[in-house]
Amino acid sequence: MSVLWLKDPDAALAAAKDAKKAVLLDFTAAPT
Protein backbone atom coordinates (compact mmCIF):
# COMPACT_ATOMS: atom_id res chain seq x y z
CA MET A 1 0.00 0.00 0.00
CA SER A 2 1.48 3.35 -0.97
CA VAL A 3 0.71 6.16 1.43
CA LEU A 4 1.59 9.81 1.74
CA TRP A 5 3.11 11.19 4.91
CA LEU A 6 0.88 13.62 6.68
CA LYS A 7 2.89 16.82 7.11
CA ASP A 8 0.15 19.02 5.64
CA PRO A 9 -3.34 17.88 6.66
CA ASP A 10 -5.07 20.68 4.76
CA ALA A 11 -3.39 19.60 1.52
CA ALA A 12 -4.50 16.04 2.22
CA LEU A 13 -8.09 17.11 2.69
CA ALA A 14 -8.00 19.21 -0.48
CA ALA A 15 -6.60 16.27 -2.45
CA ALA A 16 -9.39 14.02 -1.22
CA LYS A 17 -12.02 16.57 -2.09
CA ASP A 18 -10.61 16.94 -5.61
CA ALA A 19 -10.49 13.16 -6.03
CA LYS A 20 -13.99 12.78 -4.54
CA LYS A 21 -12.65 10.11 -2.20
CA ALA A 22 -12.62 9.57 1.53
CA VAL A 23 -9.45 10.17 3.54
CA LEU A 24 -7.81 7.41 5.54
CA LEU A 25 -5.49 8.79 8.21
CA ASP A 26 -3.18 6.16 9.65
CA PHE A 27 -1.64 7.31 12.93
CA THR A 28 1.32 5.10 13.61
CA ALA A 29 4.54 4.75 15.56
CA ALA A 30 7.33 3.88 13.16
CA PRO A 31 11.11 4.04 13.62
CA THR A 32 12.64 7.18 12.13
Place this chain on the structure above:
Amino acid sequence: MHEHFIPFQANVNEPAERPAFRRFGAIWTPSIVILNQEGVERYRIEGFLPPREFHAQLAMALARIIAMRKRWADAEPHYARIVQEFADTAAAPEALYWRGVSAYQGRRDHTALVTMAIEMKQKYPASEWAIKAAVWG
Protein backbone atom coordinates in the same frame (compact mmCIF):
# COMPACT_ATOMS: atom_id res chain seq x y z
CA MET B 1 -8.64 0.39 -1.00
CA HIS B 2 -7.36 3.15 -3.27
CA GLU B 3 -10.62 2.95 -5.15
CA HIS B 4 -12.40 4.58 -2.22
CA PHE B 5 -9.76 6.11 0.06
CA ILE B 6 -6.73 8.34 -0.20
CA PRO B 7 -4.41 7.07 2.55
CA PHE B 8 -2.12 9.27 4.61
CA GLN B 9 0.17 8.25 7.42
CA ALA B 10 1.36 10.27 10.41
CA ASN B 11 4.24 9.03 12.53
CA VAL B 12 4.29 9.99 16.19
CA ASN B 13 8.09 9.74 16.10
CA GLU B 14 8.28 12.40 13.38
CA PRO B 15 8.05 15.87 15.01
CA ALA B 16 6.58 17.48 11.89
CA GLU B 17 3.68 15.05 11.95
CA ARG B 18 2.79 15.28 15.63
CA PRO B 19 0.44 18.27 15.16
CA ALA B 20 -1.78 15.98 13.05
CA PHE B 21 -2.20 13.72 16.10
CA ARG B 22 -3.51 16.65 18.11
CA ARG B 23 -5.68 17.99 15.31
CA PHE B 24 -7.47 14.69 14.76
CA GLY B 25 -7.48 13.58 18.39
CA ALA B 26 -5.30 10.50 17.90
CA ILE B 27 -4.25 9.36 21.38
CA TRP B 28 -2.98 5.89 20.57
CA THR B 29 -1.22 3.99 17.81
CA PRO B 30 -2.31 2.52 15.61
CA SER B 31 -5.38 4.65 15.06
CA ILE B 32 -7.20 4.89 11.76
CA VAL B 33 -9.41 7.91 11.24
CA ILE B 34 -11.71 7.97 8.22
CA LEU B 35 -12.95 11.31 6.93
CA ASN B 36 -15.51 11.91 4.23
CA GLN B 37 -14.80 14.02 1.15
CA GLU B 38 -15.63 17.14 3.12
CA GLY B 39 -13.08 16.28 5.81
CA VAL B 40 -15.63 15.28 8.45
CA GLU B 41 -14.72 12.28 10.60
CA ARG B 42 -17.02 9.34 9.98
CA TYR B 43 -15.20 6.32 11.45
CA ARG B 44 -12.36 5.52 13.81
CA ILE B 45 -10.44 2.32 14.49
CA GLU B 46 -8.18 2.31 17.54
CA GLY B 47 -5.79 -0.59 18.09
CA PHE B 48 -4.29 -3.23 15.84
CA LEU B 49 -6.51 -5.51 13.77
CA PRO B 50 -5.45 -8.49 11.65
CA PRO B 51 -5.93 -7.94 7.89
CA ARG B 52 -9.33 -9.57 7.50
CA GLU B 53 -10.82 -7.70 10.44
CA PHE B 54 -9.23 -4.50 9.15
CA HIS B 55 -10.74 -4.95 5.68
CA ALA B 56 -14.14 -5.53 7.24
CA GLN B 57 -13.79 -2.31 9.24
CA LEU B 58 -12.82 -0.36 6.13
CA ALA B 59 -15.94 -1.67 4.44
CA MET B 60 -17.93 -0.54 7.49
CA ALA B 61 -16.37 2.92 7.22
CA LEU B 62 -17.39 3.22 3.59
CA ALA B 63 -20.93 2.08 4.35
CA ARG B 64 -21.07 4.55 7.25
CA ILE B 65 -20.12 7.45 4.98
CA ILE B 66 -22.99 6.52 2.66
CA ALA B 67 -25.45 5.99 5.53
CA MET B 68 -24.58 9.35 7.05
CA ARG B 69 -25.69 10.93 3.77
CA LYS B 70 -28.98 9.07 4.25
CA ARG B 71 -28.48 7.31 0.95
CA TRP B 72 -30.15 4.26 2.44
CA ALA B 73 -30.75 2.42 -0.82
CA ASP B 74 -27.01 2.66 -1.53
CA ALA B 75 -25.96 1.82 2.03
CA GLU B 76 -28.03 -1.37 2.27
CA PRO B 77 -26.04 -3.41 -0.29
CA HIS B 78 -22.78 -2.26 1.28
CA TYR B 79 -23.88 -3.60 4.66
CA ALA B 80 -25.31 -6.73 3.05
CA ARG B 81 -21.95 -7.43 1.42
CA ILE B 82 -20.19 -7.17 4.79
CA VAL B 83 -22.74 -9.52 6.38
CA GLN B 84 -22.09 -12.03 3.62
CA GLU B 85 -18.36 -11.69 2.95
CA PHE B 86 -17.16 -10.92 6.49
CA ALA B 87 -19.60 -13.07 8.45
CA ASP B 88 -16.79 -14.39 10.66
CA THR B 89 -15.52 -10.95 11.71
CA ALA B 90 -16.37 -8.67 14.61
CA ALA B 91 -17.94 -6.23 12.13
CA ALA B 92 -20.64 -8.66 11.00
CA PRO B 93 -23.26 -8.15 13.76
CA GLU B 94 -23.03 -4.37 13.44
CA ALA B 95 -23.31 -4.66 9.66
CA LEU B 96 -26.35 -6.88 10.04
CA TYR B 97 -27.97 -4.30 12.31
CA TRP B 98 -27.33 -1.45 9.88
CA ARG B 99 -28.43 -3.54 6.92
CA GLY B 100 -31.80 -3.82 8.64
CA VAL B 101 -31.90 -0.13 9.48
CA SER B 102 -30.99 0.79 5.89
CA ALA B 103 -33.75 -1.45 4.55
CA TYR B 104 -36.25 0.11 6.92
CA GLN B 105 -35.18 3.68 6.19
CA GLY B 106 -34.87 3.19 2.44
CA ARG B 107 -38.07 1.25 1.83
CA ARG B 108 -40.09 1.98 4.97
CA ASP B 109 -40.24 -1.77 5.32
CA HIS B 110 -41.06 -2.42 8.97
CA THR B 111 -40.57 -6.14 8.54
CA ALA B 112 -36.88 -5.54 7.77
CA LEU B 113 -36.20 -4.73 11.41
CA VAL B 114 -38.00 -7.82 12.68
CA THR B 115 -36.23 -10.01 10.12
CA MET B 116 -32.91 -8.53 11.13
CA ALA B 117 -33.59 -9.06 14.84
CA ILE B 118 -34.44 -12.73 14.29
CA GLU B 119 -31.33 -13.26 12.17
CA MET B 120 -29.24 -11.46 14.80
CA LYS B 121 -30.53 -13.71 17.56
CA GLN B 122 -29.70 -16.78 15.50
CA LYS B 123 -26.25 -15.75 14.29
CA TYR B 124 -24.79 -13.40 16.91
CA PRO B 125 -26.77 -13.85 20.15
CA ALA B 126 -23.88 -12.72 22.36
CA SER B 127 -23.14 -9.47 20.53
CA GLU B 128 -24.11 -6.03 21.82
CA TRP B 129 -26.01 -5.61 18.53
CA ALA B 130 -28.28 -8.48 19.52
CA ILE B 131 -29.16 -6.48 22.64
CA LYS B 132 -29.95 -3.43 20.49
CA ALA B 133 -31.96 -5.47 17.99
CA ALA B 134 -33.93 -7.31 20.68
CA VAL B 135 -36.52 -4.53 20.77
CA TRP B 136 -37.79 -5.78 17.40
CA GLY B 137 -37.73 -9.48 18.06
